[in-house]
Amino acid sequence: MIMEGGELPWLLVNEIGGIRGILHSHVPFLKKHFHLITMKEFLENRKDVGKKVQAIYLWWHKPVIDKELLQSLPNLKVIANSGVGMDHLDLKLVASFGVKMANAPRAVSSSTADTGMALLLASARRLVEVHNISISQSMEYCEADILGVKVTGATLGIVGMGSIGYKIALRAKAFEMNILYHNRTRRKVQEEQAVGATYCKTIDSLLQQADFVMLVVSLTPQTHKLIGKRELELMKPTATLINISRGAVVDQEALVAALQSGVIGAAALDVTSPEPLPRDHPLLKLKNVIITPHLGIKTDKATYMITEEAVENILAALNGLPLPSEVLPS
Numbered sequence: 001m002i003m004e005g006g007e008l009p010w011l012l013v014n015e016i017g018g019i020r021g022i023l024h025s026h027v028p029f030l031k032k033h034f035h036l037i038t039m040k041e042f043l044e045n046r047k048d049v050g051k052k053v054q055a056i057y058l059w060w061h062k063p064v065i066d067k068e069l070l071q072s073l074p075n076l077k078v079i080a081n082s083g084v085g086m087d088h089l090d091l092k093l094v095a096s097f098g099v100k101m102a103n104a105p106r107a108v109s110s111s112t113a114d115t116g117m118a119l120l121l122a123s124a125r126r127l128v129e130v131h132n133i134s135i136s137q138s139m140e141y142c143e144a145d146i147l148g149v150k151v152t153g154a155t156l157g158i159v160g161m162g163s164i165g166y167k168i169a170l171r172a173k174a175f176e177m178n179i180l181y182h183n184r185t186r187r188k189v190q191e192e193q194a195v196g197a198t199y200c201k202t203i204d205s206l207l208q209q210a211d212f213v214m215l216v217v218s219l220t221p222q223t224h225k226l227i228g229k230r231e232l233e234l235m236k237p238t239a240t241l242i243n244i245s246r247g248a249v250v251d252q253e254a255l256v257a258a259l260q261s262g263v264i265g266a267a268a269l270d271v272t273s274p275e276p277l278p279r280d281h282p283l284l285k286l287k288n289v290i291i292t293p294h295l296g297i298k299t300d301k302a303t304y305m306i307t308e309e310a311v312e313n314i315l316a317a318l319n320g321l322p323l324p325s326e327v328l329p330s
């Protein structure tokens, strides 16, 4: 889209390259469609630049969108997010400025489902611990040090059966797992049958039966601390909790206590609160815990697809067309 005077629309991004900056490899593609402006450049000349910005590309929650920023961007039309979760945005505030919002569900689901399965397998087969044994000088271990949990035939409970949850079920089916799920709305029977998943009306019955519980819900006021002391106590003492959703879906203090006292067997966490955890956090000291730094979708292809999806949404908004993945405040 070319604006009046032959200028490309201005797109605000956090930074390029470094931590929380959009990847260098995406820049040529973005530059085909937009004039890119970084937060640093914007802050240096807020008054002149602010009027020109029509879109923001939020890369891993940055820049932070607050009232002050929105007030300095009078021509802002759209904010595109580089993921599916929108819990870092005040949707009502953004909408009150007449700004549209979009996320990137198509790009996200497969790679995030892969992350969930990678954590499940790594935790079950104690990959981090055995890697450390393998690289230690002595290579001495007893069988108990490397004995894992059998995944084939085990019961997986998926909490949140949106597109990521469903892709996890597809993968788990290939591992011959017994699949349970809990979701606000039940999936169609054909969809359940296609992956061999059984609906649990209550989360409690899922927690009681599962060997692996995978959290895939969005963070909302309803899912905040969805898993607390009571829920952990419902789980089997041998069960593993896998969280690829958001740290705040779990009561982290209750989780530490449950892992320390053997209320549950293990945890594999791609998300924590905060991220990263402070160096002295008890979760970092437990042998039965694996932590990854919000890997989520982070694969070469998926991150690029996210940028493509963001561009599609931004161009639609700037052309007054429906956004392919618009997110509305609830």
Ligand SMILES: O=C(O)C(=O)CO
Binding pocket: 082, 083, 084, 085, 086, 108, 112, 294, 295, 296, 297
């Ligand atoms: O898409 C998201 O919001 C993610 O956090 C993926 O990890």
